[in-house]
Amino acid sequence: MEINELTPAERRVWDAFPRGEGVDFRETPDEDAADGAAWGPERTVRAEVLMALLLNGPSVAGQVAGLKIKGAKVTGKLDLKYAAIDVPMRMRGCWFERKPGLYGARLRALVLTESALPGLTASTVRVEVVLRLSCCRISGPVRLAGAQISGGLFLQSAVIGPVGGELAGEAPLQLNHAAIGTDIIAFGLTVHGQTRVNGAVVGGQINLDDARLHEPGGTALHAETVTVGTDLRARRAELLGRVNLTGSRIPGQLNFAYARFVNPGGVALRASSCTIGEVWLRDCETIQGTVNLRRSQFDLLHVEPEAWPGTVRLAGLSYRAMSPHLPAEQRLPALEREESGYLPYAYEQLAAAYRTAGDEAAARTVQLAKLRRHRRTLPRHARLWGKLQDVTVGYGFRPLRAVGWLAALLLTGAVAYGLEPPRPLKPGEAPDFNAVFYTIDLLVPIISFGQESAYAPSGWYQWLSYLLIVTGWILATTTAAGVSRSLQRQ
Template sequence: MVHVTPPPGLSHAEERLWAAFPTGTMVVLGDDVPEGPLPDRTVRAHVLTRLMLGACETRPGSVAAVKLRGAYIIGQIDVSGGTVEHELRLERCRLVEEPDLSNAETRQLRFADCRMPGFDGGGLRADGYLSLSGSTIEGQVRLPRAQLSGGFRMNGTRITMDDPAKWALFSGGLVVDVGTFIRDAEITGGVRFVGARMNGGLFMERTVLSNPGRLALDAQNMVVEDTAEFSAGFRANGTVRLRSARFNGILSFSKGILDSGDPERMALHASHMYADELLLLPAEKIKGKVNLSYSRVGVLYDLPPAWPDELSLNGLVYDTLRGGGLKDRLEWVSRDPQFHLQPYEQLAAWYHGAGSDDLARKVQLAKLRARRRKLHFVGRAWNHLLDWTVGYGFRPWLAFAWFAFLLAVGTTVFSAEKPHAIRPPDELPDFHALVYSLDLLIPLDTFGQQLAYDAVGWSRWVAYLLVATGWVLATALIAGVTRVLRPN
């Protein structure tokens, strides 16, 4: 039944609220959050529920709404599964029981600077924004599958969930248009945004998420359009998991803090992620592991002081890299505890694409040296030889330098200790120490000196050395060039 006048049995505060509803007038019972059930500030929850569900006539020419400040609300606001045609606005109210708006269709909802033991909005569909800004919630906020067309606001909100088996903010499958604003908040117990879609961005500047040794934020498969700001004083005490998330814009940790609470745990798990731009510029060194494996980033901007001791970069692809020089980047890719070719190949490809072919070659050389540490003894020995002689083929000038040095040694030795002739005088070419040394170093008998003269005494060992090193240099040069052409 629709009442024109307040129904019987209402308190004075409830009569004021009933009378103010048709015009949407704010009823002020106090300017602070009441600690106890004061007679002149106590309102029963079922009175608010009846007004929200249309138990009072509206007034033509006015916008009806439930607006209440400074009330002590007993009982439960329960509109679960219902349709609410009017705005609900509670300011500085104390709710004894958690409001239940699960599976309801509502207009704008605002709980500003309130105190409550929880909030249930599972499946809520709000044609307007939901605001819990400034509120203190001593329990769980549930918003799974909720759809908020006007945005979601939790600026300055304090949520505390002491049960480690439950999330402080549980909102898998949440869809928010306009924007999600959770600035200056303190949330203890972990936030779950798995599968959420933030169509107007996600802004968590100066917010503290505290769940040490556990998940501070689980946002797997989340999609954010525009900007995701975990920056400007944002702090996560626990793991931030963004696995398979997509950021069609900027993902920023600029001036934020990531601390897993356990050096063996992930501080940032962002594998298989996509971001147009990733700003990994925290205020201090990341404490814990970071996993960026198989992610794709348009622009990656980070700095060496921010890197944790352990980075997983295998499969990471980026179009542009900013922050740190070659030496820093080589240290960056070496922080992966497991050796993988791909991080080095990606870094070399980026330098090559940027026109720095010399730096790309240095990265390839560093890759082969890092790979050498994983080989058995014989393999390491051969790789050392390739490195010293030809730089794995990336430094062929080393072979010519060795060749010139050995040629100079041979020329000096055989000028002082002339080899013995082994042919008849009429078949002997004129001896020349330089040409003789050259003939020994080149694996083929090119100038006829090697077959006409034979070193004697101690110089014979020099001849043997030149022949052996000539073959080694030739083999190393061929192997090195082959490795460059087929680096994997």
């Protein structure tokens, strides 16, 4: 292209390029690039002019060349597929007639902050420094699958989608298998459709604080097997649709504090087979949809009981600690909502978390709840023995109950036989009658004070003795079973 073919606006860009100087076409600093279709020729630059500069533009000795423009209207297609661009591209607040094509390109840096684009095709692009799409308005899909960015990817306050026309149904934001050297900063991001980050590797954090990811009835965030260096944050995020983090590796925090999950009738949060340091669901509204945490490993799980939905999937979930520290009675209802029914391991895991916190009383409450839940799975005829153990000694977790029963029966027997002593079997040979020790002889089968064998009650007192003997055997057997179970746990 000959230089004399350039328009005045293009001449300004051409002359500034060799020295990396900026060209600002904006009328006001706060103008909206979404209105760029109405901009006139005084700020219009053809895409082919930009391509000529970037691929074979002039240079000045001792100066660093670069494309630095603001508020330009770019017509035509900026097609840099497979190109190697050694100068930074900074195009802030620009309006693009057609989506730029950067498939397989190698770039030094790309800044499109506050621009309006119909899409961006940059799969497998390599960026040496940084890629900025902050505050952009992008109506078509952003294709960054397989991208390699040595620095960071910035998407804060950008609005992407919804995708319409012949591309309807395509994910608006595609970052699957991308490799980001530092962080993905996307707080305040809005995506109308699916955000796809499957298999991405991020050296630092993914920040989705205050993001709005909307794909009702579908998958809002598809992030299977994501690996991050530190945290994945989505505090105060609004997540309409499924959040899928299956198989992800997050050594720091998965922080959904104050977030809102909405996917009624489906899975709202799936974080199965994950390895995560800390999972924060602090002060979340009740999650609308199922939560699936199967086979995952967490160091800390922070969730209030009110956040759990009506159905959960917790099979194989392990965690070292749970916060905030609450009474076991507030944690147990969540285990009742397990979709698969009774899961002994879920109770054992919760009990272990309480033991880690040093709350043995809460751990025993959880173990007792586990046995009661197990009893409901047994045939009707097999529940009687469990019911007896529960009522008498709380399956060994409430041993003082047995003491209470024994004290009540001992008092009953002592009063009854004190008022009406039984007759001696061998008058003159029987020891002096003692109503308390006689009742103990009836209640405790392994102890004998010689009272039971020397006296024989009659009438209803005889039936009382039978009742005391049977009750004593039941208490002794259930207590032994409870003690044995406690020793096995230890």
